[in-house]
Amino acid sequence: MNIPDTEAKRIVVIGGGFGGIRLISKLKNAGFQLVLLDKNNYHTFQPLLYQVATAGLEPGSIAYPLRKMFLNHPNFYFRVAEVEQVMPEQKTIETNIGSLSYDYLVIATGSTTNYFGIDGMEKVAMPMKSVNEALDLRSVMLQMFERALLTNDEMERRRLMNFVIVGAGPTGVELAGALSELKSHVLPKDYPDLDMKLMEVRLIEAGSRVLAGMSESSSRKARRYLEKMGVKVMLNTFVKQYDGHIVTTNHEEFYAGKLIWAAGVRGNVPEGFPVEVIRGGRLRTDEYSRVKGFDSVFALGDVAFMETDAHPNGHPQVAPVAIQQGSHLAENLKCQAKGQALLPFVYKDKGSMATVGKNKAVVDFYKFQFGGFLGWWVWMFVHLMSLVGFRNKVVTLMNWVWNYINYEHGVRLITRPIKYRKTVPAEK
Amino acid sequence: MNIPDTEAKRIVVIGGGFGGIRLISKLKNAGFQLVLLDKNNYHTFQPLLYQVATAGLEPGSIAYPLRKMFLNHPNFYFRVAEVEQVMPEQKTIETNIGSLSYDYLVIATGSTTNYFGIDGMEKVAMPMKSVNEALDLRSVMLQMFERALLTNDEMERRRLMNFVIVGAGPTGVELAGALSELKSHVLPKDYPDLDMKLMEVRLIEAGSRVLAGMSESSSRKARRYLEKMGVKVMLNTFVKQYDGHIVTTNHEEFYAGKLIWAAGVRGNVPEGFPVEVIRGGRLRTDEYSRVKGFDSVFALGDVAFMETDAHPNGHPQVAPVAIQQGSHLAENLKCQAKGQALLPFVYKDKGSMATVGKNKAVVDFYKFQFGGFLGWWVWMFVHLMSLVGFRNKVVTLMNWVWNYINYEHGVRLITRPIKYRKTVPAEK
Numbered sequence: 001m002n003i004p005d006t007e008a009k010r011i012v013v014i015g016g017g018f019g020g021i022r023l024i025s026k027l028k029n030a031g032f033q034l035v036l037l038d039k040n041n042y043h044t045f046q047p048l049l050y051q052v053a054t055a056g057l058e059p060g061s062i063a064y065p066l067r068k069m070f071l072n073h074p075n076f077y078f079r080v081a082e083v084e085q086v087m088p089e090q091k092t093i094e095t096n097i098g099s100l101s102y103d104y105l106v107i108a109t110g111s112t113t114n115y116f117g118i119d120g121m122e123k124v125a126m127p128m129k130s131v132n133e134a135l136d137l138r139s140v141m142l143q144m145f146e147r148a149l150l151t152n153d154e155m156e157r158r159r160l161m162n163f164v165i166v167g168a169g170p171t172g173v174e175l176a177g178a179l180s181e182l183k184s185h186v187l188p189k190d191y192p193d194l195d196m197k198l199m200e201v202r203l204i205e206a207g208s209r210v211l212a213g214m215s216e217s218s219s220r221k222a223r224r225y226l227e228k229m230g231v232k233v234m235l236n237t238f239v240k241q242y243d244g245h246i247v248t249t250n251h252e253e254f255y256a257g258k259l260i261w262a263a264g265v266r267g268n269v270p271e272g273f274p275v276e277v278i279r280g281g282r283l284r285t286d287e288y289s290r291v292k293g294f295d296s297v298f299a300l301g302d303v304a305f306m307e308t309d310a311h312p313n314g315h316p317q318v319a320p321v322a323i324q325q326g327s328h329l330a331e332n333l334k335c336q337a338k339g340q341a342l343l344p345f346v347y348k349d350k351g352s353m354a355t356v357g358k359n360k361a362v363v364d365f366y367k368f369q370f371g372g373f374l375g376w377w378v379w380m381f382v383h384l385m386s387l388v389g390f391r392n393k394v395v396t397l398m399n400w401v402w403n404y405i406n407y408e409h410g411v412r413l414i415t416r417p418i419k420y421r422k423t424v425p426a427e428k
Numbered sequence: 429m430n431i432p433d434t435e436a437k438r439i440v441v442i443g444g445g446f447g448g449i450r451l452i453s454k455l456k457n458a459g460f461q462l463v464l465l466d467k468n469n470y471h472t473f474q475p476l477l478y479q480v481a482t483a484g485l486e487p488g489s490i491a492y493p494l495r496k497m498f499l500n501h502p503n504f505y506f507r508v509a510e511v512e513q514v515m516p517e518q519k520t521i522e523t524n525i526g527s528l529s530y531d532y533l534v535i536a537t538g539s540t541t542n543y544f545g546i547d548g549m550e551k552v553a554m555p556m557k558s559v560n561e562a563l564d565l566r567s568v569m570l571q572m573f574e575r576a577l578l579t580n581d582e583m584e585r586r587r588l589m590n591f592v593i594v595g596a597g598p599t600g601v602e603l604a605g606a607l608s609e610l611k612s613h614v615l616p617k618d619y620p621d622l623d624m625k626l627m628e629v630r631l632i633e634a635g636s637r638v639l640a641g642m643s644e645s646s647s648r649k650a651r652r653y654l655e656k657m658g659v660k661v662m663l664n665t666f667v668k669q670y671d672g673h674i675v676t677t678n679h680e681e682f683y684a685g686k687l688i689w690a691a692g693v694r695g696n697v698p699e700g701f702p703v704e705v706i707r708g709g710r711l712r713t714d715e716y717s718r719v720k721g722f723d724s725v726f727a728l729g730d731v732a733f734m735e736t737d738a739h740p741n742g743h744p745q746v747a748p749v750a751i752q753q754g755s756h757l758a759e760n761l762k763c764q765a766k767g768q769a770l771l772p773f774v775y776k777d778k779g780s781m782a783t784v785g786k787n788k789a790v791v792d793f794y795k796f797q798f799g800g801f802l803g804w805w806v807w808m809f810v811h812l813m814s815l816v817g818f819r820n821k822v823v824t825l826m827n828w829v830w831n832y833i834n835y836e837h838g839v840r841l842i843t844r845p846i847k848y849r850k851t852v853p854a855e856k
Contacts, residue, residue: 146469
């Protein structure tokens with residue numbers, strides 16, 4: 001990998017997500033050699049992926065080159081690599097670009113879509129965890145309408161225009177909201193010869209409410225918003241099967257052109273750890289983020305399962321946890337280097353928020369709950385400020401203002417290969 | 429295809445490039461039924477593709493959804509389709525989504541990369557005629573540097589960092605300029621552990637000067653700019669072979685990690701026309717844009733070979749010709765409908781321009797030639813104004829200002845799959 005050996009202790013960080021980048025920026029000039037590995041050369045701001053999928057934003061607005069992020073970091077090295085195996089005994093990792101030894105290893109590999117072992121779901125459902133998956137979703141969605149134009153079969157047309165989102169967490173809710181905004185404001189103009197009343201957006205949730213991670217009142221409000229916008233919210237419903245045409249739930253069967261899977265995630269645990277340290281697909285850590293039984297291996301964020309008295313079942317798999325754990329671990333590594341005592345991690349839960357549509361968002365902020373116009377502006381402000389890089393902030397803000405004024409989703413580009421089958425015979 | 433039959437005569441336009449979109453916008457409310465077919469759902473502003481390839485712009489800044497472009501056009505239909513066959517006798521076309529009859533057919537399919545039958549070149553060289561090709565080029569280029577980091581073999585590293593551009597037309601010149609700007613301003617910061625002196629940009633041209641389509645003085649100036657920026661300009665040189673590693677020209681052999689092919693184009697002539705009407709890979713038309721021998725078939729822009737006294741060897745394959753022919757044909761179709769006499773096409777050549785780098789451009793404007801700072805600003809203004817859509821203008825301007833101030837190319841994202849081979853063994 002051509003990482004020079006130096007006097008400094010080498011910290012290898014796997015994953016340039018929220019936790020990984022926070023840790024590295026906090027460790028600047030702390031006297032360590034920092035090596036960041038990621039399978040992409042950019043950081044992805046996942047909370048806004050759904051806007052890339054729904055043609056509201058360009059990938060470049062929410063993705064930020066990792067090299068650019070850490071310009072002028074002394075003794076910092078980045079490599080595009082996929083980790084194949086961790087060998088904690090040898091303090092070495094195996095990757096597709098060779099192996100590398102470490103003094104400390106930080107696993108910040110995040111999470112991946114969890115299909116809960118539903119047979120074949122992986123092949124037919126569309127996930128949305130990466131920029132490329134969001135771009136695929138955008139292209140496929142637009143292609144459904146192009147194809148709906150070509151058929152004279154009413155059922156087929158309904159099927160093509162019927163979108164099902166599984167999982168009513170923030171991603172599912174935000175996606176459902178954005179799709180129904182497309183339905184009411186953008187697509188009718190683009191497809192005057194399609195009857196948009198045929199388009200349906202269903203949101204399926206196994207639990208008894210949407211946004212289960214938020215307060216009861218925010219859940220109710222979000223559900224009201226969704227239903228007012230025409231989203232069909234199906235609670236206490238779980239998908240048993242989807243063959244690419246028909247969705248089978250515990251209640252009913254219906255046609256769907258696309259099924260978008262936002263129902264859950266599991267930690268991206270690399271190979272090389274014994275089963276005892278893996279729980280719920282995550283790495284069990286102590287409150288110092290140390291992977292149980294491996295003193296020089298740490299885990300952060302979605303991939304970490306940290307049991308504390310406050311969170312006996314681990315922490316929620318959300319960005320703030322990863323960010324706070326990244327900062328905290330940075331401090332602890334500095335303490336350790338100075339021979340000072342380590343401090344246990346305590347999660348400061350400021351609350352959470354989700355947006356359903358224009359002027360429609362729900363916010364839990366500590367004890368306060370609010371929504372509507374104010375919630376929406378707070379949501380926008382917080383997300384804008386969290387974006388990495390001034391350029392991305394400006395471009396995103398510009399797009400939002402633009403879309404707000406014009407009810408637009410400007411980048412309706414099908415940039416992925418289009419698959420068609422011949423439909424109707426020759427006319428005229 | 430579900431295009432309704434109406435009283436109005438049906439004009440089918442193949443291709444949403446400069447010629448096609450101009451024709452359609454000029455025919456709004458002219459009483460025709462307009463059907464536009466394109467293999468993409470967007471128009472591509474090709475003159476700025478090279479900035480997408482060099483991470484200066486996002487695709488969404490230079491691509492514009494065709495449906496959005498023609499909102500509220502009465503009796504207008506767009507379909508994403510690939511034309512497989514034209515049957516002029518039956519006044520019908522065959523496409524991948526079915527067949528369609530026409531009263532008038534306008535072929536505005538533009539041009540495709542021409543490898544001049546050099547054996548295997550198509551497989552190893554990278555073209556840059558579409559958004560997807562530009563994105564591929566961006567990803568591959570950045571991957572070369574990621575890979576160069578991994579090898580200890582000096583020759584291999586040189587090879588990976590050696591870019592060869594074949595063809596010194598505007599695209600080749602602008603690409604070479606942008607690459608050497610990346611070399612001097614962006615890449616050294618991104619890759620501090622790579623010796624950027626190893627990076628070479630070669631521009632190979634079979635003719636005796638760069639920008640052969642422009643004035644002698646502009647050619648000389650552009651060449652001086654390129655050489656000052658460190659581009660190795662190789663004139664009177666033609667590539668005989670490239671195996672993915674070694675370029676063989678009529679003079680020498682050298683290593684190259686990537687060869688970008690901008691050496692020429694040929695018309696995208698659809699199947700179904702006799703050889704007599706094809707010349708230089710283009711469709712021969714009279715001065716009314718009618719394809720020779722087919723009164724109801726017209727050809728525009730790059731795909732058309734219109735012989736006039738002023739242009740006995742056809743017109744240059746540049747945007748202004750396509751745009752002017754589009755406008756002109758629209759007028760003639762209106763005349764024809766009114767039973768008025770048709771007017772022959774006359775190309776108004778206002779000149780042309782190319783940019784090499786910051787404050788370095790060359791402009792031929794009628795009899796005037798100028799360059800440098802002024803030329804650069806004129807180039808930027810003209811291209812900005814030609815972009816379709818206010819949003820694209822604003823986003824592009826913002827990026828340009830940003831890149832100008834910061835010597836930046838913000839979107840250095842590898843969004844295409846990365847292929848690595850293991851290189852160095854384990855260290856430390």
